[in-house]
Amino acid sequence: MPIETLDDLAVQGTTLGVRIDINSPLTDDGDLADDARLRAHLDTLSELLERDGRVAVLAHQGRPGGDQFRNLRPHADRLDELLDAPVEYSDATFSADARRAVENLGDGEAVVLENTRFYSEEYMQFPPERAGTTELVDGLVPVLDAFVNDAFAAAHRSQPSIVGFPTRIPSYAGRVMERELDVLGDIESTPEPRTYVVGGAKVPDSMAVVESVLERGLADDVLTTGVVGNVFLLADGTDLGDASADFVYEQGYWDEIDRAADLLEEYGDRIRLPVDVAVERDGERHELPVDSLAPREGEAAMDVGTETIDTYAGVVRDSGTVVLNGPAGVFEDETFARGTRELFETATAADYSIVGGGDTAAAIRKFGIDGFDHVSTGGGAALNMLTGEDLPAVEALRD
Ligand SMILES: Nc1ncnc2c1ncn2[C@@H]1O[C@H](COP(=O)(O)OP(=O)(O)O)[C@@H](O)[C@H]1O
Numbered sequence: 001m002p003i004e005t006l007d008d009l010a011v012q013g014t015t016l017g018v019r020i021d022i023n024s025p026l027t028d029d030g031d032l033a034d035d036a037r038l039r040a041h042l043d044t045l046s047e048l049l050e051r052d053g054r055v056a057v058l059a060h061q062g063r064p065g066g067d068q069f070r071n072l073r074p075h076a077d078r079l080d081e082l083l084d085a086p087v088e089y090s091d092a093t094f095s096a097d098a099r100r101a102v103e104n105l106g107d108g109e110a111v112v113l114e115n116t117r118f119y120s121e122e123y124m125q126f127p128p129e130r131a132g133t134t135e136l137v138d139g140l141v142p143v144l145d146a147f148v149n150d151a152f153a154a155a156h157r158s159q160p161s162i163v164g165f166p167t168r169i170p171s172y173a174g175r176v177m178e179r180e181l182d183v184l185g186d187i188e189s190t191p192e193p194r195t196y197v198v199g200g201a202k203v204p205d206s207m208a209v210v211e212s213v214l215e216r217g218l219a220d221d222v223l224t225t226g227v228v229g230n231v232f233l234l235a236d237g238t239d240l241g242d243a244s245a246d247f248v249y250e251q252g253y254w255d256e257i258d259r260a261a262d263l264l265e266e267y268g269d270r271i272r273l274p275v276d277v278a279v280e281r282d283g284e285r286h287e288l289p290v291d292s293l294a295p296r297e298g299e300a301a302m303d304v305g306t307e308t309i310d311t312y313a314g315v316v317r318d319s320g321t322v323v324l325n326g327p328a329g330v331f332e333d334e335t336f337a338r339g340t341r342e343l344f345e346t347a348t349a350a351d352y353s354i355v356g357g358g359d360t361a362a363a364i365r366k367f368g369i370d371g372f373d374h375v376s377t378g379g380g381a382a383l384n385m386l387t388g389e390d391l392p393a394v395e396a397l398r399d
């Protein structure tokens, strides 16, 4: 069944729940460090407001327990600056206060409701029917006429605010969702050979994708960087030192080492591991080859090393298609930004390049890199889509 879009929605005077993904890097003070994801949704939001809709924005920020798990006030303030319409902030998500804030909207006005993940069920995965009976959905449905899902970056999560509303009220894809589905829908026709560069810190997501693209023969090469690369190195028997291993353990990713070992056994010829890594020693970047690693106490692998960058860059340059998700190191710290900056720059040289992810997009903007064929708002979502997997958000809009 085709998905309905904003072209199919009579917007004027209707109250819309609009799920967007403005999950962004924050400063230590909780301010926005990058607003790329907010800007990405401006088309959808301004269109709905110009068409005299009443917009209740739903969004998440961070993960429970993480240092990026904060309220959405800075996001609301920034949207208020960026949009040509009044945007209020409500510190409630689905309570009577939230409903009041939504009911008080006039035509062409918006309110940003509080971080959906402040509510515990929102961080669980449910089948759509069950998601449609959660408190969040139940609480808001009485004050909404329709739902718009523009949160492509969270489309791989079967969470209440993503898949619940379409079981209850008419639902539509926003402009970001529509564009991403168009561009990413057809990976099998992109030029070969295809190289997937996976990095960043969301190891289970990356592992699932690596498994899928190798199994389906979509990837000719998988280049591992970031924490993902560290996990593969640990799986390969490299002693990365306690600091790197503790980091993986603290994130709860210990099982991923076994998974990486299985993947190396089955597809080792197509998976590349870093041959050197960078640690901080005496306040400076210090590179260590992995075959003679001697990290000292407290030294964690924070970036891929120069030899790895050069080898990977060669593979990337010769690729027909490069799909890239996740920074190669702790790019926020200039000492460890080299791997990310150089690999990302090289990726623009491939015949066809797709990059995605919140932090990935932030890194691209930080380093001023352009020339990618498509910069997706989603990281995990884009990769999932590129594996041919169904995205729960899209299935929910279809049903
Ligand atoms: N070796 C590393 N050790 C610790 N953190 C890392 C390392 N490499 C990358 N990171 C971190 O990964 C984070 C981004 O990961 P992720 O959220 O998976 O990316 P994206 O949002 O693009 O999908 C960044 O904050 C970066 O500092």
Ligand SMILES: O=C(OP(=O)(O)O)[C@H](O)COP(=O)(O)O
Residues within 6 Å of the ligand: 021, 023, 062, 063, 153, 154, 157, 202, 356, 357, 358, 359, 377, 378, 379, 380, 381
């Ligand atoms: O940042 C996101 O995904 P990404 O890191 O894959 O780009 C989305 O907001 C989804 O967040 P989640 O991975 O905590 O569910």
